[in-house]
Amino acid sequence: MADTKPKTFFSGAAQVWRSQRFLWLLYAVNLVLVRSMTYETKERVSKILDHRLAAGQILHGFDLGAVISLGTHSELPFLGLRSGLLHSSLLFTLFMLFATGGILAAYYSGDRLKAGPFFEACGHHFWRFFRLTLYLLVVLLPVGLLIWRAGIRYNHIDEQSISPFAAVHFLEVVIIVILLLLICIRIWFDMAQVIAVAEDERRMWKALWRAASLLRHNFGSLLWLYLRVSLIAWVVLALGLHFWMYHLRPESTGAAFVLSQFLIIFWLATRLWQRASESIWYREHQRAIAASAPVYDPPPITPHEPLTQISM
Amino acid sequence: MRFHIALFLAGVITALPPCYGQVKTSSAVASAKASVESTQQTLSTRVVAYQIDARLDPTKRTISATETLRYRNLTGQSQQTFPFHMYLNAFQPESTFMTESQRDNPDLEWKKEHFGAIRITHLEVGGTDLTSQIQFIHPDDNNAADRTVMQINLAKPIPPGAEVEFKISFEDQMPQVVARTGYLRDFFMVGQWFPKVGVWWKNAWNCHQFHQNTEFFADFGTFDVKLTLPQNEIVGAGGDLVSSINNSDGTKTLAYHSEDVHDFSWSASPSFTDVEDSWTGSAGTVKIHLLMSPGNMSTAPRYMQALKGTLGLYDQWIGPYPYDRITVVDPPHGGVQAGGMEYPTLITADTSWFVPKGSLLPEAVVEHEFGHQYWYGMVATNEFEEAWLDEGINTYLEVKMMDALYGKGKSVFNFPFLQLDDDAEQRATYLLQPDTDPITRFAWKFYDDSAYGAVTYGKTATVLLTLEKLIGEETLRQALHTYFMRYRFTHPTGEDFLKTVEEVSGKDLHWYFEPAIYGTQIFEYKILDAHSEPLKWYEPEEQGSKPGDEIYRTYVTVQRKVDFVFPADLKVTFDDGQSVLEHWDGRDRWMRYVYDRKAQLVSAELDPGHQLLLDRNFYNNSYVVKADGRATSKLSNIWSFAGQLLAQLFAWLT
Numbered sequence: 031m032a033d034t035k036p037k038t039f040f041s042g043a044a045q046v047w048r049s050q051r052f053l054w055l056l057y058a059v060n061l062v063l064v065r066s067m068t069y070e071t072k073e074r075v076s077k078i079l080d081h082r083l084a085a086g087q088i089l090h091g092f093d094l095g096a097v098i099s100l101g102t103h104s105e106l107p108f109l110g111l112r113s114g115l116l117h118s119s120l121l122f123t124l125f126m127l128f129a130t131g132g133i134l135a136a137y138y139s140g141d142r143l144k145a146g147p148f149f150e151a152c153g154h155h156f157w158r159f160f161r162l163t164l165y166l167l168v169v170l171l172p173v174g175l176l177i178w179r180a181g182i183r184y185n186h187i188d189e190q191s192i193s194p195f196a197a198v199h200f201l202e203v204v205i206i207v208i209l210l211l212l213i214c215i216r217i218w219f220d221m222a223q224v225i226a227v228a229e230d231e232r233r234m235w236k237a238l239w240r241a242a243s244l245l246r247h248n249f250g251s252l253l254w255l256y257l258r259v260s261l262i263a264w265v266v267l268a269l270g271l272h273f274w275m276y277h278l279r280p281e282s283t284g285a286a287f288v289l290s291q292f293l294i295i296f297w298l299a300t301r302l303w304q305r306a307s308e309s310i311w312y313r314e315h316q317r318a319i320a321a322s323a324p325v326y327d328p329p330p331i332t333p334h335e336p337l338t339q340i341s342m
Numbered sequence: 343m344r345f346h347i348a349l350f351l352a353g354v355i356t357a358l359p360p361c362y363g364q365v366k367t368s369s370a371v372a373s374a375k376a377s378v379e380s381t382q383q384t385l386s387t388r389v390v391a392y393q394i395d396a397r398l399d400p401t402k403r404t405i406s407a408t409e410t411l412r413y414r415n416l417t418g419q420s421q422q423t424f425p426f427h428m429y430l431n432a433f434q435p436e437s438t439f440m441t442e443s444q445r446d447n448p449d450l451e452w453k454k455e456h457f458g459a460i461r462i463t464h465l466e467v468g469g470t471d472l473t474s475q476i477q478f479i480h481p482d483d484n485n486a487a488d489r490t491v492m493q494i495n496l497a498k499p500i501p502p503g504a505e506v507e508f509k510i511s512f513e514d515q516m517p518q519v520v521a522r523t524g525y526l527r528d529f530f531m532v533g534q535w536f537p538k539v540g541v542w543w544k545n546a547w548n549c550h551q552f553h554q555n556t557e558f559f560a561d562f563g564t565f566d567v568k569l570t571l572p573q574n575e576i577v578g579a580g581g582d583l584v585s586s587i588n589n590s591d592g593t594k595t596l597a598y599h600s601e602d603v604h605d606f607s608w609s610a611s612p613s614f615t616d617v618e619d620s621w622t623g624s625a626g627t628v629k630i631h632l633l634m635s636p637g638n639m640s641t642a643p644r645y646m647q648a649l650k651g652t653l654g655l656y657d658q659w660i661g662p663y664p665y666d667r668i669t670v671v672d673p674p675h676g677g678v679q680a681g682g683m684e685y686p687t688l689i690t691a692d693t694s695w696f697v698p699k700g701s702l703l704p705e706a707v708v709e710h711e712f713g714h715q716y717w718y719g720m721v722a723t724n725e726f727e728e729a730w731l732d733e734g735i736n737t738y739l740e741v742k743m744m745d746a747l748y749g750k751g752k753s754v755f756n757f758p759f760l761q762l763d764d765d766a767e768q769r770a771t772y773l774l775q776p777d778t779d780p781i782t783r784f785a786w787k788f789y790d791d792s793a794y795g796a797v798t799y800g801k802t803a804t805v806l807l808t809l810e811k812l813i814g815e816e817t818l819r820q821a822l823h824t825y826f827m828r829y830r831f832t833h834p835t836g837e838d839f840l841k842t843v844e845e846v847s848g849k850d851l852h853w854y855f856e857p858a859i860y861g862t863q864i865f866e867y868k869i870l871d872a873h874s875e876p877l878k879w880y881e882p883e884e885q886g887s888k889p890g891d892e893i894y895r896t897y898v899t900v901q902r903k904v905d906f907v908f909p910a911d912l913k914v915t916f917d918d919g920q921s922v923l924e925h926w927d928g929r930d931r932w933m934r935y936v937y938d939r940k941a942q943l944v945s946a947e948l949d950p951g952h953q954l955l956l957d958r959n960f961y962n963n964s965y966v967v968k969a970d971g972r973a974t975s976k977l978s979n980i981w982s983f984a985g986q987l988l989a990q991l992f993a994w995l996t
Contacts, residue, residue: 064985068978076974083947083964085973092759093751095766097977099960102773115985122989127996163995192527192613194637194675194695216994275759283975290983297990 038314039258042307045137046299052133053302057295059125067114067121074107075100091280127163131155133302134227137309151227158226161234166219173211180204217256218245220305224312248315255307263300267293385602385664386831389414390563394536397593398571398610403525405514409536412507415500417542422499424508425479425549426492427560429534432552433458433517433524436487438480442554446790458517458524462492462537466509470497482551482786490552492537510537519679529635531671531680531690533607534558543724543833550726553786555794557718557725557732560604562831567606570595576616578633578669579608580688602664602831603686604722609633609671617642621650625662628653635674637695641704645670645691648705651747652712659819660716660739661826668715670708682707684714700757702748706764709747710740720830728836729785729794730859734802735822735839741765741803742819765807769955771800776958777862781805782836804955805858808865808908811953812854813847821846857906858956865906867948868962870932871899872914874942896937898946902928906956913950916941923950943967 046053078100079085087096101108132152136143143151184204188197221241222234231237245252270293278285396407415421432439435452444450465473478489500506514535517524523533540549541561548559565581573594581598588594600606617632630649634642649670653663669688673680681692689711693704717739718725718732725732741764744753755762775796778789788794810818825834825842840859844851857863874896876883898914912924918941926933947964949957957963 060986060989061982064982064989068981068985071981072974072978075977076971078961079973080969080971081966082961083945083966084960085970089970089973089976091751091761092976093766094755094760094762095770096960098766098770099773102770103959103961111981115981115988118985119989119992123992123996126993130996159996166995188676190527192636192674198695275757280759280976281972283972283979286976287979290979294983294986294990297987301990301993 038307038311039255041310042259042303045140045306045310046302049133049136049142049306052129052136053295053299056126056129056298056302060122060294060298061291063118063122063125064115067118068111071108071111071114074105074109078103078105078107089281089283127159128152128156130159130223130305131227134224134305134309137306138224138228138313140310140313155223155227158232158234158237159223162219162222162226162238165234165238166215169215169219173208173215176211177204177208180208213253213256213260214245217252217308218242220256220308221245221252221312224309228309228312228316244312244315252308252311255311256304259300259304259307263297266296266300270296386562387416388563388602389416389561390539390604392536392563392565392567392606394565394567394606396536396567396569398530398532398569398575400525400528400530400572400575400610403516403530405516405532405535407512407514407536409510409512410507411510411537411539412505413500413539414505415502418502420499420501421506421542422496423547424494424496424506425540425547426494427534427538427540427549427552427558428460428462428478428490428492429538429552429558430458430460430514430517430523431489433520434487434489436485437490438483438485438488438551439490439521439554441485442786443791446554446792453518455518456520457515458520459515460512460535460537461515462510462512464509464511465494467494467496467506472496480551481549482553485551488551491540491549508539512537519673519677521679522683524680526674526677526680528613529609529611529674529677529680531607531609531673531677531683533605533683533685535607538605541724541833548724548726550786553726555729555788555791556785557729558605559722559724559726559833562602562604562722565598565600565603565606567598567600567608568595569598569608569610571610572612574612575610576612576614576633577608577610578614578616578631578671578688580606580669580686582667600687603719605686607685607688609669609688609690611635611674613674615639615642617646619646619650621653623653623657623663625657625664626666628663628665629667631667631669632672633669634672635677637675638672638693640695641672641691641693641697644704645672645693645708648708648747649712652709652743655743655746656713656716660823661830663715664720665715668712682711684711684718686719687715689714698757700755700760702744702754702756705748706740706744706754709743710736713739713743716826716830721826722831722833723835724833725785727784728782729798730781730802731834731836731839733798734781735806737768737799737803738806739822741768741807742815765803765955768800768803768807771796772804773958774800776801777864780862781859808858808954808956809843809851809854811951812851812909813843813849817847818843854908863906864904864958865908865954865956866903866958866962867908867910867928867954868901868903868959869898869946869948869965870901871897872943872946872965872967873897874967877938891940893938893940894942896939896943897934898937898943899932899934900926900948901932902930908954908956910949910954911951913947915944915946917944 084096087093129152131154132143132148135151136148184197184201187200191197218241221244222237225231225237225240226234270289274286274289278289391412393410394407396405398405431437433456434440462473462476465476472494475494477493479491479493480486480488481491516530519526519531523531523535538560540547541559550556567581569577570589570593573588573592577596579598580603581600584597584599586594586596613636614633617634619630621628621630630646632642632645656663665687667687671688671690672693673690675695678692681690683690691704691711692707697704713736714732717736723731744764748756751763752761753764754767775793778793779797781797781802785794788797806818821843824846825839828842829838840855874894877893877895898912900912907928909925909927912926912935913921914935914937915921916939920941922937924935945964945966949963
């Protein structure tokens, strides 16, 4: 059976560390996209704030009134910010779709892929992963329907219940259920991607089928593998944000930038950690299957005897 | 003076033939005397005396009641026609209220639970049944389907000084809460629930239809109200509880009495928790009842602290609170439409099961609604026609009191990472719609509900905050105190208020009131230009010259961008540490200041005291020579972080 001992978990982290280039590549693309798509907004805001004493209300502390005033300024400095952030998100998603093939190839093989083979692997798997994403959207439809139905039920409970907590507790349960469902779906599709890369499987429905079977038989270990890393990501993010909001001086723009980017890099790294752990898990799982498969032992060859002796 | 007139009138009435059944000729003198004597002892001129006996059916959500209204004709004229407000009829789809609500909110859905109505089953005056004489009128918009004002013509006119007694039986169908009044699950907020006579004001009946943006206007008097309802109901009301009797049918009858008020409201729920306390001020002890809904108990201490703080500041700054009680009703979850409302000696608050300590919104609501006990409750202005006199003045004082109680700069949100001051919130509200309507517009004639809110609350508060720059905060407070003490328990107008401000300040302020209160002019000043250059600019720069050797000419030009003229201070700071304070009257479109000195400009700032809150753009009020991009970087960090995280969340799909 697949090795679910801690070394898979730590092997994943080690793999991410060894292949840091992927992390820095993704981070660079992430940062450049957001910054470039919001550059105009920054210029407009700069024009309003940089030579103004009123900017101090934003710098020293964070006066929401000053930010609202800025937002409603006649020069509309925040115009285009929302679309900029959305466009950068979509482009980054597309890039991730492209890069995942090469990243998984490297993680699964354990080899250090050079740029050429890396991008070749990216291109080789891109269309397959695009199709997988479409399948994912289809799979998410019933989840969306479940969320919608839960919303109706929540409203009904909230309307009928004298105490607000009945609906609150219902919402807590729904959130946990939906989160677990989404995690399971993500693990399923992650493993499908690993199978597609490992087995060079072109048929994504087949990869999904095999991944589903894998998940069914190894649900606990795969879930724990994924969940551990997610928990670490959320805890670090929460601690980081808490420190940023409550302990960093409002004027510390440099320290805030460093902290925010550390949190982004860490979040990205944990996602790569999950991918690496899954790849290693699958590789070890395949080896274990190969090792435990029965070996055919043919009988020994005996010397040839005459077929018959004919008596006259 | 009132005593002699009353005696004369009493004599005239006594001499008349006793053909007016509704006029108490035999006791006119006695009642006039008693009225005058009671006027001398009472806080208000009591025009009305309501006696209401009501029974609540919580299952059907109905109230069956009888009302006896004794109306004193102090109009100085005979009256034969009397209009009544029938506010609950607003909760019908074709009413003016709902039509206007749908006009401003096209997505508004009508649900049958929102239906509310008040139906008169019997109306009698002086033994004559006038039920069939009831007419619905539409003085504001000719909406024949609107039934929020009914009119009754009496058989005979009521002479001036006389009393008339109306006996009315009516039934209420309570709506599920849409606005202010109604039910939600086992909670009832019962306001504007009985036929209420209009006000004779400025020589005519003032009884407007109920609109989306209007509130209420009524005469002072007394209320004796009996409420019969199930014994498990916990009740809060705008009156003193006189008696409580358990009935054999499982109900109880609570009797309330209230004096020198112009309305009576009440709330009931078996799920309330009653938190009691008291506060003592210059007028005596005030009993406090907080009726808390399930899930909100954690806010009770916050409500109490805010209420006591506000009671204290009003007592100190404006005048005594003369009543012996105040009830705060906390609506249940989902009942926010019943929250944030005021009635004499009863207010409704607004909170949620979780409100972090850094958000002072529950406190602000309690502060604001209590403030209405003064502005509307005692200074009973016409909320239909001059809503700014209660909402605007109250909002101004809300800003001042929240600052005093919770700290300037953080009186709405007070988190380490984010602050919001109440004056900034009101200014932001005003700037949402700064130029569609003047403050003085009749409430129902505003462009829409957003404009009504922006101008009546936000702009009025901002105008008064800016007024402090002209007359001083202390003088304005003194003016409000004088206005309150002079006009409490009466129906003053906007002119009365503005004249009081001018009187107390000793200044002619019409030039400010004209654009600010009566007009829609926008206010914006800016630093148009600010720079320094060598005086002998034509000579090459000397090698090795030290700072302070050369003379620089500094230009600072200020501009009034639009039409609102207002004096402003200008502070110019130089790199030798010196600064100059100029005073600009703002009359011309621009003004240039020139300085020759051995120092260069560091910064120029209009309104360094940050008092001209009406200015719609603070950012162009200053100029700093040396750029500081840290604020921009701070914002950029935040949106970049959010954007990067968002991108990674999207990438979850891959």
